[in-house]
Amino acid sequence: MSDLTKLTLAQTRDAMRKGDTSSAEVTGAYSKEVEASGALNAYVEGTLNIAADQAKAADQRIAEGDAPDMCGIPLGIKDLFCTKGVKSQAASGILDGFKPEYESTVTSKLFDAGAVMLGKLNMDEFAMGSSNETSVYGNVVNPWKVDDRDLTPGGSSGGSAAAVAADLCVAATGTDTGGSIRQPAAFTGITGIKPTYGRVSRWGIVAFASSLDQAGPMTKDVRDAAIMLEAMCGHDPKDSTSADLPVPNFEAALTGDIKGKTIGIPKEYRMDGMSAEIEKLWSDGTEMLKDAGAEIKDISLPHTKYALPAYYVIAPAEASSNLARYDGVRFGHRAKLDAGDGITEMYEKTRAEGFGAEVQRRVMVGTYVLSAGFYDAYYNRARKVRALIKQDFEKVFADGVDAILTPATPSAAFGLGENMDPIQMYLNDVFTVTVNLAGLPGIAIPAGLDASGLPLGLQLIGRPWEEGDLLNVAYSLERAAGFVAKPDKWW
């Protein structure tokens, strides 16, 4: 078959099952693409030998006829996932050379289902960033370009987004703490879903902010997201925050029928200075859902404006504690010490050398907001705001809203190096952080192009544990939007 790397996950699965192609063939085609993709800097560690072996084993399972959906599907894995025996550094210098002795629950599930690992994907260091510029491996370049300008793929799952958009893998794993799946998905014209907090096990994923982190799939379309999410989900006794709930067949939920569903349009998401393009995208999306038979309802989520500041207190607070283990004692980087240096100098030098500027900034912010005398003013207040934001959503869902439609990002992808002010950078998460704070499922899908031809995404927010319904609304919107654009291959 030609153009194997253009197929979706579902198409690849079906073609392999029919015998039209094999995992070995597909994996070979992607391997070539990976090897030729250096200019994008999406992969930071290739595992093509592992992939070839996995593909072989997958083909045998497919031949035996009992292959799960993910069997033989070549994936890229975000560097935040610990993969046994394969370098897993969370794109940080402090985990220099770290090869875990264990496999994350998510990657275990995927590989047990027969998925193939092409390599580890670039990301913002410790998933802290919205442009993939904080990685120790250097920035990822968005496969989409305007006038030869290098653009960000977004972050933190920038490598995952770029790899899927550039057909360097069928699909990729991502993680989302404040928008790290949905924002890069929107910037690269692909689909990304962050499931309900507790849906996917966090075990073996390097922690950023434990109460917000969730892994999810980044895929070429909604059907692929449904298939891959199902393979990633499930109760894990090794993660105390993992929910003991059955995993539905998400693909079966994709009927495209959303008649009678109520879609909420939150007025607080209409920000001052929102670009006309984003506004039009949003109203176009609203119309599409309406045309598909959904009822449109104006809703209010009154505490939305406090979400970003609350997020930038809670996430750094948790991060400052989660990242304390990177101390040079047991693994990763340890600074060279001078004569007379003691344990304090070892900590200070190791962490100063090993962590990048953004990680250091957040560790300091987090340390500050938890410190004596400031805890109540910052951390505790942020927790209260978080509870109010959650209540906002609970109220509208109780009032009969099935899903909420918002823009995914305030703009299309911006140029690399353009957004150097941290506060400006944090504003990228303005539409996405509320979802993490409330623990809800959220999905970003491409819905149009801006004037310069860059993809723009819409976000749908669902009821907790109702990813199936959410995916179905997204599926309906995807069909109506008919987004088919692909970046021109320049790399």
Next chain:
Amino acid sequence: MLDLTYDAPAPKTIAGATSDWELVIGLEVHAQVATKAKLFSGASTLFGAEPNSNVAFVDAGMPGMLPVINEGCVEQAVRTGLGLKAEINLNSAFDRKNYFYPDLPQGYQISQLYHPIVGEGEVLVEMGDGTARVVRIERIHLEQDAGKSIHDMDPHMSFVDLNRTGVALMEIVSRPDIRGPEEAAAYVGKLRQIMRYLGTCDGNMQNGNLRADVNVSVCKPGDYEKYQETQDFSHLGTRCEIKNMNSMRFIQMAIEVEARRQIALIEDGQEVVQETRLYDPDKNETRSMRSKEEAHDYRYFPDPDLLPLEIEQAWVEDIAASLPELPDAKKSRFMADFGLSDYDASVLTAEAENAAYFEAVAEGRDGKLAANWVINELFGRLKKDDDKGITDSPVTADQLGGIIALIKSGDISGKIAKDLFEIVYTEGGDPAQIVEERGMKQVTDTGAIETALDEIIAANPAQVEKAKVNPKLAGWFVGQVMKATGGKANPAIVNQLIQGKLGL
């Protein structure tokens, strides 16, 4: 059952240069929870393993690893709380206490600051002199132990052993109700006793499985009463915390020397600075552990990796129903049922195994006699025999009971019983059979004793005359009869006959 009621002991008073001073002491006791696995990992808690062999990935703080609560540790904490008559909190939560140290791989200790699993309780601390202090427990929380840093193995390197990292501890926090060094040691002893009864902590202080941080302050007579009335701590002096004490003796010495240090400071016009201190037993002094600029801000916050800990009342009730009889109840029952003294009852209930042994001996027999034999003969003999414990006793409760039965029936005298005990101790065997086989039975046949006595009287007329003048000399005849009968004559009958024959 008797109610154990005691007067409170007098507070320890130290005479200073300007006035008398009283001591105020509160303890934070860290008790290692007796479980096979650690608080949040499946790694073993076995003491004495090769360094770094009992370490799960999560204990070592590896990236992406997550804690999962060990239900067994929760159950032991609840059991301990119930044993200390404390309130059990059905909803509790874990917090992170953040600080850097090489033997703390995560960079934080998981503890329970805001919502501990056990609330207020109390402990009766007997002082052995007829007084006892009721010490209020403020709370018990579960937390992780740290590992061990070893700085003296190499001139340039430090080593870390993570075997202990993540082992479950119960921190038992008392109110400042303890008023002297002896009370502090007795309090730790009582906690240890209760937890050993419960099976929730082995109480091994040498291995560090039970250790205490001791808060000491001094105040002038009368001030403590003002604190009691108002619960206002400002009536008390500034306290210092002496960390990590794992010997009852050192706890007492440290309190004494720290109190004297504080008194000297105050009387010299200086202030006591609130700080943590270490006790140096070699120099018998306490030293400041860290300077003010290094004072820790632990940045406690709820651990986001763990859900709030919710337990059910029914489960707590099941645990309550399974509690063994505890030391206070057992002691008062022994006093009531066996007529034992407070002292004997205390000695016998010090360890659950001792109490069980005693009960088996005393069952259906003379309780006081049984107590005397267990405490004086058996414990004394075990002590001489390499300080053996009751569980290693070569004499079973059945055997000792058999000896006591033989005394009670008059088959053997108390003196012969001691010989018999030694035979049973060293050679084993059924006491009744030994007595039979070796002819140790007491001679109660008056005729036989009379014959022997008559012969002695006939042979010693001078002694007879002396004894008639001085009846105290009758003892000589007792000895002679015993000698003649190989010690088997019933002493009561011998005495009776001598009295009659000599007309005393």
